[in-house]
Amino acid sequence: MKDNCDSNPKPDFNRRYCGFVGSPGYRHSDLVNTTRPDLAYLTLSLSKRVQFLVIAHREAAEHVLRYLHDTKNESITYTRGSRKPNELWGWVDADWAGDTDTRRSHTGYILMMNGGPVSLNILLPFLFSLSTSEAEFVPAVQSKQVALYLRETLKDFGYQ
Secondary structure, X not given: OHHHOEOOOOHHHHHHHHHHHHHHHHHOHHXXXXXXXXXXXXXXXXXXXXXXXXXXXXXXXXXXXXXXXXXXXXXXXXXXXXXXXXXXXXXXXXXXXXXXXXXXXXXXEEEEEOOEEEEEEEEOOOOOOOOHHHHHHHHHHXXXXXXXXXXXXXXXXXXX
């Protein structure tokens, strides 16, 4: 939280942290946007702390680096031999007022087909949810819109 942060961090620490946070999102935008979508939320979360840094933020950044190192040989694999080939399915989730600074909900969905993701969206909504039901309902509607679009697109390509 902002209350626990040092508003005057050491310049060297701040420079290294900003370099780390900016690198995957800016210099390596294809890394975040195409091959490693799991980094998008991590980069967003870490970049919110650039002006108010504490040691915990550096430790979180180092944890992300270890995660990248440990998963460098992992990949998304699409297979037609999956349980239900060419079937679109997914998950939706939200946490009500999960951001401790803004009290906004984190929401997201992932749509899968043939063993891999075809659509992923993780965001902080612009609206404040008044209940857990509303926090869950908004991303459910968003994912349904994308699922309908993808289903119609698949029909255009001749899939059921």
